[in-house]
Amino acid sequence: MSDIVLETRGLKRRFGAFVATNDVSLTVERGARHALIGPNGAGKTTLINLLTGVLPPSEGQVFLEGEDITGLASFRRVKRGLTRTFQINQLFETFTPLETVCLAIAEREGIAHRLWSAMAGYARVVEEAGDLLARFGLASVMGERTSILPYGKQRLLEIALAFASRPRVLLLDEPAAGVPEDERHEVLSIVADLPKDVTVLLIEHDMDLVFSFATRISVLVAGAVFAEGSVAEIAADPRVKAVYLGENA
Template identity: 65%
Template sequence: MAPVLETRGLVKRFGGLTATNDVSFRLERGGRHALIGPNGAGKTTFINLLTGVLTPTSGQILLEGKDVTHSRAELRVRRGLARTFQINQLFPAMTPLETIGLAVSERMGGGRDWWRVTGSKREIVDEIVDIARRFHLMDILDERTSNLAYGKQRLLEIAVAFASRPKVLLLDEPAAGVPEAERHELLATVAALPRDVSVLLIEHDMDLVFSFADRISVLVNGALFTEGTVEEVSNDPKVKAVYLGESVYE
């Protein structure tokens, strides 16, 4: 079966610095794939290339077999590629109800008049409720986002990405900054995402990686160092050597 997302020989240079070095990568349909690596390995640059924030120096990006290497970011979203960010991109004065409603209405073509469309279409209301339940947001739907616990803000950001009905969801360090007391809910919610959404997780937190991933790729100095199953990568002495002097997968 063809991968849902693929890169071929992907390179990104910033002057004399090669941030992404000949990366060929496959995300299988329905996959749960983690991308790990030391700080500065090039993980976020790679995600920015996938999503159209950056343009590669050379190489290809294919989404469901179609070349999107030079497609605009918004076109990639329409084709089914969604992401979250290390630092959330939410509107602090809006509520989860308004935020999810805006995302659903935008997908249905009513973004400009989302407040009117949301209240007038039963299918939008039903979808908002379904998403809010999935992401454990029902009891805070009318709270200002700025007042939410940080773990809830992270869940809301994933919910917004999920509302676009992605085929591929890129989660860029979703547990970053989330207090220990709130992490279990986030971990369980990420693990329960439906299998019709293929997920690439970029993460330092190996509890999240091990509870979620079927396959792991290790990026070092912008290049693909190794990849395999969770067991293969966690027992690979080369991987342990890369992290020597840090906590094993920091």
């Protein structure tokens, strides 16, 4: 057995009578580029919500580096190195990107409870934020209000923000969703160049991106894991083609 970072056992989530996540047992290896695919409504985002504590599961457990984190609040999971981006931007609209990232870094460094010095007083935090924003191509807009940024820039900030927490496991929920074609390239190259020591679980519809990025793929259908394997195995699996690729072809 190789090194497993993230694992779920028998994870279930019901909304009334509807089972959105049905008995999902998933393992993600350290450093993996793991993709989670499936048709619309397969329960991909619900699964991410369960992993990150946005929703509590109806049954089952989530383990991060061998420890049961099922009952932990989101912010505690982040502290332990598990974070995510959102399919639909979840940003602080009135903040500037700089403020946003500074806060995330301050929280990571455990200084965000301090209420006596201005944020500007923590030069190391601010410098790191400036540096991070530059690396994500946001240097020129770091002082603008987030809500007025172009969508592609907001997407980048979404990823930069998750990154500011220095995750060991990063869940990307359709990072390129809704990004216009001309800004898309920038987002994709960022995703492709994420540091190798960060384990990435990617939810994506774009098959080109999935096949070029992932080393391992899980297919989710109707809330359950339908198939799992290497890229080659999944690409060759006729059942997957039938339920999923066939749809897109």
